[in-house]
Ligand SMILES: Cc1ncc(COP(=O)(O)O)c(C=O)c1O
């Protein structure tokens with residue numbers, strides 16, 4: 001028995017499905033997950049010594065590559081001063097100032113411990129500030145596992161065919177209205193019917209939890225206009241896109257100013273962190289400045305802040321995002337060429353440091369088209385790549401993540417592996 005197999009057998013006995021977060025379990029692609037022993041740059045090594053070129057990047061935070069010395073050293077320095085204080089500390093202030101400087105729509109920000117906490121809190125602010133109860137989300141978007149969001153949800157919920165979850169009371173789920181992403185008319189119609197009841201609209205500006213769906217021209221502006229017209233709080237969930245598709249996130253890239261924004265992943269540099277922020281008049285309604293309650297024992301943790309600040313320093317290096325995007329383009333162009341050579345139905349999407357791979361001849365710009373892609377072929381592709389030392393997200397509904405540590409040689413090796421795999425599965 002390999003060490004991986006042994007660990008998974010033990011894990012299955014004591015952890016639900018053997019994991020602490022569902023998509024890691026490889027259920028939708030079949031087989032057993034590998035257990036990582038260490039990570040460095042663009043690579044993971046499993047407990048049996050196999051090396052993988054990693055395009056998951058811990059689901060987004062590792063934009064600078066794994067175990068970056070600057071982040072590791074910042075963490076070591078912070079640890080030297082203690083692990084948690086339960087009082088304010090300077091790093092939280094620097095973090096808040098950094099986020100507000102890089103994302104100008106964010107005038108005031110509150111640190112939390114995960115993306116889920118950030119989105120749950122943002123919705124509470126929208127409800128508290130407007131006195132309304134309903135929210136709008138999009139089919140295939142995932143905003144963490146808060147009750148309000150497990151309605152037609154993406155990511156693992158979609159992967160496992162559980163987009164609505166038992167345990168979410170129906171009266172609560174009924175307050176969540178859903179829309180198809182990129183459908184202008186559906187959004188207009190919904191707001192004409194319910195606009196005055198909608199507290200907040202939350203959207204992944206690039207849908208990274210149904211693979212990687214880019215907004216059509218003018219779509220995010222359309223949502224901005226509807227929210228402004230009906231007094232609805234527009235929330236951009238930039239947990240995934242923040243500091244990844246551009247330094248100022250998707251809102252900078254598409255020129256939209258949301259009322260609130262949620263963050264996670266890159267702002268923690270690999271530590272458990274989230275944040276929500278936005279308009280001063282809204283955020284100053286959060287306790288203790290205002291009456292909307294939200295709190296956290298470890299929020300603003302000094303070690304997490306140190307990792308996050310080091311991560312944000314790296315993405316601010318001149319040319320970072322141009323270099324990152326060039327890598328994404330080289331990879332997706334190479335994969336497309338390999339698929340064309342093998343005569344496979346295949347298309348890609350990409351923006352900044354994230355990309356989508358679809359076994360679908362059409363350009364995918366809707367949830368319906370993402371769902372129509374060939375999932376069985378994706379499975380074969382995933383395993384062919386894994387066997388050749390390339391780790392892609394173990395689901396047809398997760399975006400891929402590039403890091404600045406992926407060298408040309410890693411990208412070429414990935415494309416070579418794809419050429420062989422695609423010939424094999426074609
Ligand atoms: C867009 C988006 N929002 C929210 C979340 C929830 O973040 P977390 O897993 O840190 O709770 C995720 C990822 O899980 C995400 O991709």
Ligand SMILES: N[C@H](C=O)CCC(=O)O
Nearest residue numbers: 021022023059155156209
């Ligand atoms: N798609 C999710 C977050 O972005 C994947 C992370 C998880 O659910 O474990």
